[in-house]
Amino acid sequence: MxxxxxxxxxxxxxxxxxxxxxxxxxxxxxxxxxxxxxxxxxxxxxxxxxxxxxxxxxxxDNSTVGQVVSTLYEKVLPEIAITSNTxxxxxxxxxxxxxxxxxxxxxxxxxxxxxxxxxxxxxxxxxxxxxxxxxxxxxxxxxxxxxxxxxxxxxxxxxxxxxxxxxxxxxxxxxxxxxxxxxxxxxxxxxxxxxxxxxxxxxxxxxxxxxxxxxxxxxxxxxxxxxxxxxxxxxxxxxxxxxxxxxxxxxxxxxxxxxxxxxxxxxxxxxxxxxxxxxxxxxxxxxxxxxNCTNTAKEEETEVKEEVKFVPMEVQSDTVNVQDEVFDVVEQMPEFNGGNSALMNYLRENIEYPKAAQDKGMQGRVVVQFVVNTDGSIVDVEVVRSVDPELDKEAIRVVSNMPKWKPGTQKGKVVRVKYTVPIMFRMK
Structure with a gap:
């Protein structure tokens, strides 16, 4: 609408x-x-x-916990909606x-x-x-x-x-x-x-x-x-x-x-x-x-709060768990060339609604998780919420082929950072 x-x-x-x-x-x-x-x-x-x-x-939410949760959600990219074109x-x-x-x-x-x-x-x-x-x-x-x-x-x-x-x-x-x-x-x-x-x-x-x-x-x-x-x-x-x-x-x-x-x-x-x-x-x-409840509900549809895997409690402090090789939140988060808007455009232009999934009437939100490596490449791509094998495969294909990002840094060192992106496949 x-x-x-x-x-x-x-x-x-x-x-x-x-x-x-x-x-x-x-x-x-x-x-x-x-x-x-x-x-x-x-x-x-x-x-x-x-x-x-x-x-x-x-x-x-002005509480400390609210601020930490808000920070953690920065690693969740905006949802991208893909509609069928039959x-x-x-x-x-x-x-x-x-x-x-x-x-x-x-x-x-x-x-x-x-x-x-x-x-x-x-x-x-x-x-x-x-x-x-x-x-x-x-x-x-x-x-x-x-x-x-x-x-x-x-x-x-x-x-x-x-x-x-x-x-x-x-x-x-x-x-x-x-x-x-x-x-x-x-x-x-x-x-x-x-x-x-x-x-x-x-x-x-x-x-x-x-x-x-x-x-x-x-x-x-x-x-x-x-x-x-x-x-x-x-x-x-x-x-x-x-x-x-x-x-x-x-x-x-x-x-x-x-x-x-x-x-x-x-x-x-x-x-x-x-x-x-x-x-x-x-x-x-x-x-x-x-x-505004309508507006809030509409905005919440673009988030996948229940699917986000929060980091352990010790990460919810001012210190970072340096024992992990992959970080959820760092001082300087990785960035796609051109920012989030450019990333959304890339996904929108490259993801195609699989014909087999359209024929079966399959639709829903596929949540993909990936890691931005120290050289900016995309690795460890996996589906953390599946809808249909064809939709999962298409989401993994496009995310895996993303161009290199600007890597994230923590305390002046280049580190690996995990991201989550929800992709909504919707039949018209």
């Missing part, structure tokens, strides 16, 4: 988890400002927490992958194009419309009957469609959207939908964002002294065929209107309940922990 796909999975899991978290704890209270902040944080958290890599910190498997995997990528890309491109067209049309209409001031507020005048809406700094309205009192209510409502930059929130939600269009929770999150904006604007109208009951009739559109006080991004169905009216009449939530918003911190911490 590629890092990008793993990142994408984590983002969509977070959107689902945090949506349920929001609905369960916050969707019924009247702290609309805090709810808006929570929704924004959900988007930010979902797209950033997979990028926080704490695996090194999680696995750090035609049928490759082609089968390839066309499925291509189709899935094509479906995702098509959906994202369609939504992006549609969004840009709608924004372009809206900006064109607002730019070309006549401008006027109503109660000191600059507005764009519609040419005919049109539901009022706002988009960033613009308010679009057809005054002849409403009474003077209704116009004032609408302007207070839409000014709240403009002043608090609600359009930016919706664009953020729309970007999330474009990237995660197949995830229903991305769409549900945008709905929550929209309806909370309306709660904020409705509360502002009532706070300015307008009669709550009259305003509710206004929302229901009993006086006009078009719904008033509508935001550009909202098509008010019966359910959202019902929720808005219910929220207008809901008793204010007690301030002590604001403390529950702090629960977002441990939930975010759990997501980060989940992400």
């Amino acid at each position: 590629t890092p990008f796909i793993l990142y994408f999975i984590k983002v969509n899991v977070a959107l689902a988890v945090l949506y349920f978290f929001y609905k369960l704890l916050f969707s019924k209270d009247t702290f609309f400002g805090l709810r808006r902040l929570m929704l924004i944080l959900i988007y930010i958290t979902a797209f950033t927490y997979p990028l926080l890599n704490l695996s090194d910190w999680m696995t750090t 035609a049928n498997e490759t082609s089968g995997y390839s066309w499925i992958k291509t189709i899935l990528i094509g479906i995702y890309a098509s959906g994202a491109v369609i939504l992006l194009t549609r969004t840009l067209i709608e924004i372009g049309k809206t900006c064109t209409v607002l730019h070309r419309s006549k401008k006027a001031f109503i109660d000191g507020i600059r507005v764009c005048l519609a040419n005919g009957k049109q539901e009022p809406y706002s988009f960033f700094g613009w308010i679009y309205i057809y005054p002849d469609m409403h009474s003077a009192k209704e116009v004032k209510e609408i302007l207070i409502h839409e000014q709240t959207h403009v002043r608090e930059c609600h359009s930016a929130d919706i664009l953020l939600a729309q970007i999330a939908i474009i990237l995660c269009w197949f995830n229903p929770f991305a769409w549900l999150m945008r709905n929550e964002m929209r309806i909370n904006h309306e709660y904020l604007a409705d509360r502002k109208v009532i706070a300015n002294g307008y009669d709550k009951k009259t305003y509710q009739y206004h929302l229901l559109g009993l006086e006009h065929t078009q719904l008033a006080a509508a935001n550009f991004y909202n098509n008010f169905s019966v359910l959202p209107l019902k929720n808005r009216i219910k929220m207008l009449n809901r008793k204010r939530t007690r301030n002590i309940m604001k403390s529950k918003y702090l629960m977002f911190i441990p939930v975010t911490a759990l997501l980060v922990l989940f992400s």
Whole structure:
């Protein structure tokens, strides 16, 4: 699984988890400002927490034993993965992958194009419309009957469609959207939908964002002294065929209107309940922990801790067992010409997945041990963990034919040093 796909999975899991978290704890209270902040944080958290890599910190051990073990593992080379290249498997995997990528890309491109067209049309209409001031507020005048809406700094309205009192209510409502930059929130939600269009929770999150904006604007109208009951009739559109006080991004169905009216009449939530918003911190911490546990598990797959033969206890001190001709750890470890990256490239380019093993469906991790001699040559190559004779033979062949290394030294003397390399043979 590629890092990008793993990142994408984590983002969509977070959107689902945090949506349920929001609905369960916050969707019924009247702290609309805090709810808006929570929704924004959900988007930010979902797209950033997979990028926080704490695996090194999680696995750090400052004890003396931990330091010795870390040093001993320096002789274990990174795992090299070799995959099969059979035609049928490759082609089968390839066309499925291509189709899935094509479906995702098509959906994202369609939504992006549609969004840009709608924004372009809206900006064109607002730019070309006549401008006027109503109660000191600059507005764009519609040419005919049109539901009022706002988009960033613009308010679009057809005054002849409403009474003077209704116009004032609408302007207070839409000014709240403009002043608090609600359009930016919706664009953020729309970007999330474009990237995660197949995830229903991305769409549900945008709905929550929209309806909370309306709660904020409705509360502002009532706070300015307008009669709550009259305003509710206004929302229901009993006086006009078009719904008033509508935001550009909202098509008010019966359910959202019902929720808005219910929220207008809901008793204010007690301030002590604001403390529950702090629960977002441990939930975010759990997501980060989940992400880094995944990262750590993935990194541990490339190690073979259980197969490593540790040196005797007397080597786990500041002195080296000089009685042994082959050392596990020395002051200056041997080095492949070009370093570990060059070594990995050499193994990757030279190891071939045996056809006989592919036919039998054999796969697994072969662990090879070898000694870097005093002249840098590779000797005493052996398999310490076997999977299949064909795979073992191929691993030994390539390791035995490695070019000479720079030998290791201990106390200024060239010595022989033992290494272990895991080679993962994997069928596609």
